[in-house]
Amino acid sequence: MLQASDVPKAIGTKRTHFYEVKKQLTNLGYNVEPEKRGRVSWYSDEQVQLMKDLQVHYATTGAYEGFPFPNGHQTNNDGLSHQSEETSNGNGLVHTNSEHIPIESTTHEEIYIDSNPLEDIREKNLNLVDTAAQHIAAETLTTLNYLTADYLKHRDFSITGLTEQVNQSEQVRQQSLTNLMGSPEATAKKMLARVRQRRNQ
Secondary structure, eight states, rough: EEGGGGHHHHHOOOOHHHHHHHEEEEHHTTOOOEEEETTEEEOOOHHHHHHHHHHHHHHHSSSSOOOOOOOOOOOTTTTTTEESSOOSSSSOOOOOOTEEEETTTTOOOOOOOOOOOHHHHHHHHHHHHHHHHHHHHHHHHHHHHHHHHHHHHHHHOOOOTTTHHHHHHHHHHHHHHHHHHHHHHHHHHHHHEEEHHHHHH
16 A cells, blocks of 8 residues: 555656546546545555556557446446446445446545655755756856956956056066067077977976
């Protein structure tokens, strides 16, 4: 047997779709109401297997139609599912001949205690945090790129000393370029001397 809270995962579906599976089986004439034990609802192994079978049928055909009725059941022109005689297999999965199940009726959902009610909340919160983090990261990177490009263009730094540091670095760069352009031969000799010095080390 399984607790009601564990059945959706056991049959491979979401909790909201689990109630649709129950509704379809009830409409066909199966008894898929859980057994109450205190405040907890339990489903038998036969009921769980029946739900799995319907899930396989739906995945294969794309529809609930065509799933077999329980033994002794048939549909009449009144749109109801009837049992011509009481079940004899004793598995408790079908109704007696005194019960009539409207095919379009809505099954009342039982109330049960979730074995781990915080799990769904934590998962939802983690998804929200992950989504928020991605948006924040994207906004931060986008803003950084735009601001960097803007400061590279205008150089109107508000932090003390940054403009001076940039100006000094440009002066050094310009001086180096001037030296290179002024005496290529001298520069070449210096570079050769450095290479030779490294080789001799």
